[in-house]
Amino acid sequence: MPPPPPAPPVFYSFPDNQKLVDSLANFVIKAQRDAVEKRGKFTIALSGGSLAANLRGLAGQENVQWDKWEVFFCDERAVPLDSEDSNYHSNYVSFLQHVPIPPKQIHTINPAYLDDLEELADDYEKQLVGHFAASNAARYPTFDLMLLGMGKEGETCSLFAGHEVLSERDAWVTSLDDAPNGPKRRITMTIPVLTHCYRAVFVVSGSEKAELLHTVLDEPETGLPCSRVRPAAPGLVFWFADADAARLTKYPPTTFRWIDNQKEAEEAVAAAKERAARRAAQDAE
Numbered sequence: 001m002p003p004p005p006p007a008p009p010v011f012y013s014f015p016d017n018q019k020l021v022d023s024l025a026n027f028v029i030k031a032q033r034d035a036v037e038k039r040g041k042f043t044i045a046l047s048g049g050s051l052a053a054n055l056r057g058l059a060g061q062e063n064v065q066w067d068k069w070e071v072f073f074c075d076e077r078a079v080p081l082d083s084e085d086s087n088y089h090s091n092y093v094s095f096l097q098h099v100p101i102p103p104k105q106i107h108t109i110n111p112a113y114l115d116d117l118e119e120l121a122d123d124y125e126k127q128l129v130g131h132f133a134a135s136n137a138a139r140y141p142t143f144d145l146m147l148l149g150m151g152k153e154g155e156t157c158s159l160f161a162g163h164e165v166l167s168e169r170d171a172w173v174t175s176l177d178d179a180p181n182g183p184k185r186r187i188t189m190t191i192p193v194l195t196h197c198y199r200a201v202f203v204v205s206g207s208e209k210a211e212l213l214h215t216v217l218d219e220p221e222t223g224l225p226c227s228r229v230r231p232a233a234p235g236l237v238f239w240f241a242d243a244d245a246a247r248l249t250k251y252p253p254t255t256f257r258w259i260d261n262q263k264e265a266e267e268a269v270a271a272a273k274e275r276a277a278r279r280a281a282q283d284a285e
């Protein structure tokens, strides 16, 4: 039997950034509970950019099993860990330093390999293999949660539109030395890793993302890297956007709530579509 098609993206739109931050914290904690209940630990991958600041709602939360967290980075710039350009560093400043995750459970690149991008990527992949091989018989690692951003040309992680890193199918982690914006030398998790996770969550804010969000959600056939993140069943993909970023998209927003599985995602998106169609009909009267 062919595998079921990926679930449709679930789109949450929030009136302001604080609502987005609070809801994101709530969602991450639920994802953690779900993962710990089912698998005894919580594997999460963090991105760079504005994501780190949007995770501030997690600091000071009670009833979080921080000792069960295993933190990885979706992509990383080949810079020292204390550089302002380091994705580890930005997440450390905004989030990680405020919560008691045991340091050995925060998996950074090994700075010993900064001069050799291939070694850097291989070493990070080995860290993933070491972690996932025992618990995961699948061909690719299965993160409980991958938190993603959308870059200005539709990239996510360091998977840039039109770049060969997008077609990597074997490696879990690959490298590039010609990123079109920001630091050029980077490593990144690959599309198959993104499409094998249990939950991928994009976090997008600000009006400068509005046009792009419209393209990614309403015209996925354009094939921008962000549109390609459609995790295979039972995986789910969610979009968290503030009102400024959500301004132009026609994709129907779902009322924010925890969605547990593919069937619930399908039903929520179908209901949101019906609501949007009813509203459009009323407006036309």
Ligand SMILES: O=C(O)[C@H](O)[C@@H](O)[C@H](O)[C@H](O)COP(=O)(O)O
Residues within 6 Å of the ligand: 047, 048, 049, 050, 051, 074, 075, 076, 077, 087, 148, 149, 150, 151, 152, 155, 156, 157, 158, 182
């Ligand atoms: O290392 C990186 O550059 C990031 O991981 C990258 O993929 C980021 O998530 C997007 O570019 C969005 O960045 P903003 O949220 O800052 O726009």
